[in-house]
Amino acid sequence: MRLFRAGDGSKWNRWCLRYAAAVCLLVSPVRADDACPPSCICARDSGTVTCRDGGDTEVPGDIPEWTTTLILKGRNISTLQRGAFAGNGTELEMTTLSLSHNEIQVIEPHAFLGLSRLHSLDLSHNRLKSVSAGAFHGLLELRSLYLNHTVLPPAATQLTNALDTRSLRNLRRLELAGNRLQSIPLVRLEIYDLHTLVLINNSIVSVDSENVTNLYQQRRVRVYLSLNPFRCTCELEAFYFWLKNSSQCPDAGHLLCSEPEAKRGLPVEGLRGDDVDCMNENLEAVSYVFLGIVLALIGVVFLMVLYLNRGGIKRWLNNLREACRDQMEVYHYRYEQDSDPRLANVAV
Ligand SMILES: *[C@@H]1O[C@H](CO)[C@@H](O)[C@H](O)[C@H]1NC(C)=O
Ligand SMILES: *[C@@H]1O[C@H](CO)[C@@H](O)[C@H](O)[C@H]1NC(C)=O
Ligand SMILES: *[C@@H]1O[C@H](CO)[C@@H](O)[C@H](O)[C@H]1NC(C)=O
Ligand SMILES: *[C@@H]1O[C@H](CO)[C@@H](O)[C@H](O)[C@H]1NC(C)=O
Ligand SMILES: *[C@@H]1O[C@H](CO)[C@@H](O)[C@H](O)[C@H]1NC(C)=O
Ligand SMILES: *[C@@H]1O[C@H](CO)[C@@H](O)[C@H](O)[C@H]1NC(C)=O
Numbered sequence: 001m002r003l004f005r006a007g008d009g010s011k012w013n014r015w016c017l018r019y020a021a022a023v024c025l026l027v028s029p030v031r032a033d034d035a036c037p038p039s040c041i042c043a044r045d046s047g048t049v050t051c052r053d054g055g056d057t058e059v060p061g062d063i064p065e066w067t068t069t070l071i072l073k074g075r076n077i078s079t080l081q082r083g084a085f086a087g088n089g090t091e092l093e094m095t096t097l098s099l100s101h102n103e104i105q106v107i108e109p110h111a112f113l114g115l116s117r118l119h120s121l122d123l124s125h126n127r128l129k130s131v132s133a134g135a136f137h138g139l140l141e142l143r144s145l146y147l148n149h150t151v152l153p154p155a156a157t158q159l160t161n162a163l164d165t166r167s168l169r170n171l172r173r174l175e176l177a178g179n180r181l182q183s184i185p186l187v188r189l190e191i192y193d194l195h196t197l198v199l200i201n202n203s204i205v206s207v208d209s210e211n212v213t214n215l216y217q218q219r220r221v222r223v224y225l226s227l228n229p230f231r232c233t234c235e236l237e238a239f240y241f242w243l244k245n246s247s248q249c250p251d252a253g254h255l256l257c258s259e260p261e262a263k264r265g266l267p268v269e270g271l272r273g274d275d276v277d278c279m280n281e282n283l284e285a286v287s288y289v290f291l292g293i294v295l296a297l298i299g300v301v302f303l304m305v306l307y308l309n310r311g312g313i314k315r316w317l318n319n320l321r322e323a324c325r326d327q328m329e330v331y332h333y334r335y336e337q338d339s340d341p342r343l344a345n346v347a348v
Helices: 011-033 153-163 209-217 234-246 278-308 310-347
Strands: 040-043 048-052 069-073 096-098 120-122 144-146 173-175 196-198 222-224 257-259
Touching: 209 234, 234 278, 278 310
Parallel strands: 048 069, 069 096, 096 120, 120 144, 144 173, 173 196, 196 222
Antiparallel strands: 040 048
8 A cells, every 4th residue: 555655655645645634533433432223324413314225134232322213124034032122131212112013923031121211112014923022121200102013913912911011100191003903902091191092993792891990980091992893782782882972983984893793884983872782782682582381381281281182182093094994905805806706808
């Protein structure tokens, strides 16, 4: 490298050296303090690190300390391991973590170790098959948790356990759209500070009265429930009155019945009280049972009559048989009388 050889007397070369040194001075502080992880873009002003579409199957290990927002997208991270973001065990400043579209399948216990300042966590559009009960431990400041289109059926029960942690006591917004959930995956509502619960586009057929009672008790929570296949029978009664009474469901007007066939497509709110009245439905069931019993009784009485008259019936049957036999004998006799002359003719 002729350019950088010391002792070269030429003016031009000295200028070049100085220029190179200046560039080095400008660049080096950033690089020396905290390097930007490979295939990421670092914006120190906003504290944002964005990593997209790397072939990586791991979370970048060297996230700068100043990071407040980390966005990972389009990676193939199949397992979020314990302390995936913790580096060497120090608490991070990070407040926003977006992990959507990363093919995450497994979340191990304490995966978010060191993120006690995190406010927002987005795990949408992954393919969660397994979520440890301790997955969300330590997220003491978490306000918003997004889990849209991400939970596969085998992980639904595990998710209920994972969410049932006092670590999430500051959780205000929980989004669970498009997960084929069959019930509200929260055991106790009172442990959170929940204001918004989004359950749009799931497989919730009914909300039982225990859940409804709990929702009434958490007056500030708003629950979004459109695009669920409600079964509009009397089991929906408590829920129906909650919809009408509580104004806790902002999209109540969009909830539709999917069963029974006769009510498919009808708005749940548009049903009449009678449609979901269990007394009504029970009465109907009772009347069918009653009809059945009456028919059975009639049958039994009929059989009894037959049985009690068995003597008379026997006599009648005997008479019938005898009458038949007499008739047959008459026929027989006539046949013999007719056939004899014919036989004689043939013989002749
Ligand atoms: C993601 O990684 C797993 C192994 O960790 C591999 O089996 C799978 O094919 C990868 N998927 C894609 C889309 O690269
Ligand atoms: C590890 O922790 C120490 C302080 O305990 C810190 O100075 C250092 O930067 C950390 N290293 C990484 C890679 O996070
Ligand atoms: C799902 O999560 C995203 C965040 O990734 C959010 O912006 C969106 O509004 C959520 N809701 C639905 C219904 O998709
Ligand atoms: C509902 O969720 C399913 C996945 O569970 C998705 O394929 C579908 O597009 C969603 N529908 C709407 C209207 O968002
Ligand atoms: C909702 O109902 C399910 C199933 O009956 C139950 O396990 C769960 O604890 C209930 N949750 C609330 C908040 O009532
Ligand atoms: C509120 O719910 C109760 C049953 O819990 C019902 O009797 C009453 O009619 C409801 N009120 C309204 C305005 O729907």
